[in-house]
Amino acid sequence: MSNSSVETREFQTEIRQLLDIVINSLYTEREIFLRELISNAADAMEKVRYLQLSGQEVKDRDLPLEISLETDDNAHTLTIIDAGIGMTKEELVENLGTIAHSGSKEFIKLLTQGDNKDLNLIGQFGVGFYAAFMAADKVELYTRSYQPDAQSYVWTSEGTGSYQIEEGPELARGTKIVLHLKENAYEFSSPEAIKRVIRQYSSFVPYPISVNGEKVNTVQALWTKNKSEITEEEYTEFYKFIANAYDEPLFRLHFSSDAPLSLNTLLFVPQENFEKFGFGRLEPGVSVYCKKVLIQEKSKEILPEWLRFVKGVVDSEELPLNISRETMQDSALIAKINRVVTGRFLKFLNEQAASEPEKYKGFWEKFGMFIKEGAATDFTHKQELVKLLRFESSAADKGELISLADYVGRMKEGQSAIYYVNGPTREAIEAGPYLEVFRKQDFEVIYTHEPVDDYILNMLGEFEGKKLVSADQADLDVGQGPEIEGAGLPAAEVEGLNAWVKEVLGEQVTEVRESKRLVDSPAIALSAYGTYSMQRVMQMTNRDLNAPAPSVLELNTAHSMIQKLNELRKLNDPFARTAAEQIFENARIAAGLIVDPREMVKRLNQILEKALG
Numbered sequence: 001m002s003n004s005s006v007e008t009r010e011f012q013t014e015i016r017q018l019l020d021i022v023i024n025s026l027y028t029e030r031e032i033f034l035r036e037l038i039s040n041a042a043d044a045m046e047k048v049r050y051l052q053l054s055g056q057e058v059k060d061r062d063l064p065l066e067i068s069l070e071t072d073d074n075a076h077t078l079t080i081i082d083a084g085i086g087m088t089k090e091e092l093v094e095n096l097g098t099i100a101h102s103g104s105k106e107f108i109k110l111l112t113q114g115d116n117k118d119l120n121l122i123g124q125f126g127v128g129f130y131a132a133f134m135a136a137d138k139v140e141l142y143t144r145s146y147q148p149d150a151q152s153y154v155w156t157s158e159g160t161g162s163y164q165i166e167e168g169p170e171l172a173r174g175t176k177i178v179l180h181l182k183e184n185a186y187e188f189s190s191p192e193a194i195k196r197v198i199r200q201y202s203s204f205v206p207y208p209i210s211v212n213g214e215k216v217n218t219v220q221a222l223w224t225k226n227k228s229e230i231t232e233e234e235y236t237e238f239y240k241f242i243a244n245a246y247d248e249p250l251f252r253l254h255f256s257s258d259a260p261l262s263l264n265t266l267l268f269v270p271q272e273n274f275e276k277f278g279f280g281r282l283e284p285g286v287s288v289y290c291k292k293v294l295i296q297e298k299s300k301e302i303l304p305e306w307l308r309f310v311k312g313v314v315d316s317e318e319l320p321l322n323i324s325r326e327t328m329q330d331s332a333l334i335a336k337i338n339r340v341v342t343g344r345f346l347k348f349l350n351e352q353a354a355s356e357p358e359k360y361k362g363f364w365e366k367f368g369m370f371i372k373e374g375a376a377t378d379f380t381h382k383q384e385l386v387k388l389l390r391f392e393s394s395a396a397d398k399g400e401l402i403s404l405a406d407y408v409g410r411m412k413e414g415q416s417a418i419y420y421v422n423g424p425t426r427e428a429i430e431a432g433p434y435l436e437v438f439r440k441q442d443f444e445v446i447y448t449h450e451p452v453d454d455y456i457l458n459m460l461g462e463f464e465g466k467k468l469v470s471a472d473q474a475d476l477d478v479g480q481g482p483e484i485e486g487a488g489l490p491a492a493e494v495e496g497l498n499a500w501v502k503e504v505l506g507e508q509v510t511e512v513r514e515s516k517r518l519v520d521s522p523a524i525a526l527s528a529y530g531t532y533s534m535q536r537v538m539q540m541t542n543r544d545l546n547a548p549a550p551s552v553l554e555l556n557t558a559h560s561m562i563q564k565l566n567e568l569r570k571l572n573d574p575f576a577r578t579a580a581e582q583i584f585e586n587a588r589i590a591a592g593l594i595v596d597p598r599e600m601v602k603r604l605n606q607i608l609e610k611a612l613g
């Protein structure tokens with residue numbers, strides 16, 4: 001090996017940022033570096049196992065799949081050896097020099113900006129291989145790919161800006177990592193310390209681990225054990241292992257069944273939802289086993305996509321051991337397991353919601369987006385999913401959430417439907433005109449804030465036999481009662497006023513009519529096509545100021561402003577037209593629609609001019 005073959009390369013910016021955090025800020029529970037390296041070794045061997053199963057040619061076929069650790073107290077080194085798939089030169093550059101996942105990149109950027117370094121979050125996110133630099137000031141990695149004619153390489157770095165790659169001595173398949181420990185991390189060259197850390201963090205690794213030749217783990221399949229024989233700590237450690245997490249799970253469901261399927265299932269809900277942080281779409285987190293043998297890691301088929309936040313294991317004796325990834329997709333048995341486990345998990349969530357409502361609320365705030373996704377897309381489980389939805393409402397205090405069942409349970413006598421209204425915030429909804437008629441009738445109204453809420457409720461149509469009705473529906477019938485009608489203008493006047501306003505507003509309205517739903521507001525704008533919620537979303541995404549969809553305008557003829565407008569228009573005063581246009585514009589603003597500010601400012605100036613005399 002000549003010196004000229006040594007290649008020095010720069011780390012990608014995001015990795016340099018990550019290394020900076022790892023080395024300078026992330027020192028609590030430093031021993032987790034060992035967990036990361038062991039988990040990488042196990043992953044690499046899992047890949048070998050899979051290649052062999054699928055009949056591919058693999059170098060050193062008979063090499064046992066195990067992880068060996070060696071300590072050297074004098075040289076202050078710790079060495080970790082695996083018989084995994086190893087890496088080619090290209091893979092070394094790709095895997096240890098760059099971060100490909102754009103979500104992770106964004107996340108690191110976010111975390112390293114300014115003062116908002118949330119170290120706890122970084123810890124939970126996991127720094128992977130780079131955790132090695134928590135304990136080592138120099139890392140040498142020898143590796144040889146499983147590919148039969150691959151060359152061995154040595155990768156070296158001191159965790160600063162760059163790393164070196166050179167051709168290495170002939171090796172057996174796999175990877176050997178030599179950590180040159182920092183002075184304050186010498187403890188990790190003691191076999192006792194290493195064994196303790198392995199027992200704590202890696203007891204569920206499904207391959208044998210040895211320290212200086214002595215085997216230290218027993219491969220455990222926790223999910224097949226009896227619940228009463230498992231401690232809380234074991235559950236938590238298992239969760240941390242399979243989820244590659246640093247937190248404690250929020251929920252845990254462990255169940256076994258014989259009928260309709262023989263199943264051993266252990267599922268967890270994590271503490272945090274990284275997808276919500278903008279980390280990118282979560283990968284599924286549940287692995288499939290048959291009698292403790294791993295069939296498929298992080299399976300896409302075993303649970304519906306909207307349950308991708310769940311971590312855990314599903315073990316079924318009925319699965320054929322040699323099932324391939326392709327046949328998983330259209331296996332009727334997998335589909336059946338999926339249905340059973342999903343149903344059981346939703347039942348569990350509903351039970352949790354009933355027994356621990358506060359905790360469920362915490363779950364909802366973080367993971368509600370997945371439940372909504374399910375409710376909007378999964379017809380099979382719709383009934384159970386809908387029960388899990390939570391909403392703000394006019395009858396609930398700010399911050400309190402209700403279910404559809406809560407709503408139905410306290411509906412007023414004579415109230416036939418469940419009402420909901422969409423708006424960006426509670427305050428915006430309550431300031432608008434849409435609630436007036438409901439306040440008058442003392443009917444509760446659900447507040448929705450996202451288009452998906454309205455989509456779900458609209459699709460659902462009814463709940464427990466009660467129709468679901470959007471409060472901004474143009475043909476709303478709340479049984480408004482005659483009192484409001486009585487206070488308005490006489491019928492002949494109303495007719496004239498409506499026709500005149502329609503003439504002033506032209507194409508912008510399809511209809512002008514007297515309102516039966518207003519109390520305090522002079523006018524209300526309603527969608528000419530169904531409800532505004534969807535229109536509002538479309539307008540917002542298109543930023544479309546020029547072609548707003550036409551409205552139905554309802555006038556509150558009991559309101560003094562409307563009555564004065566009626567007088568003024570009879571005098572043929574041109575200011576009446578300006579006022580009518582502004583009343584319409586105000587109603588559209590209250591509907592949350594974007595109006596053209598330039599036109600409006602011009603008009604408001606005219607109005608001010610007049611008001612100031």
Ligand code: ADP
Pocket residue numbers: 036040041043044082084085086087095096127128129130174175
């Ligand atoms: P992650 O394990 O989440 O992918 P890491 O930072 O731990 O992230 O590792 C980055 C990548 O480096 C891995 O995805 C893998 O491709 C490669 N790698 C790390 N350690 C090993 C190893 N012991 N054997 C083979 N490949 C490895």
Ligand code: MG
Pocket residue numbers: 036039040128129
């Ligand atoms: Mg890793």
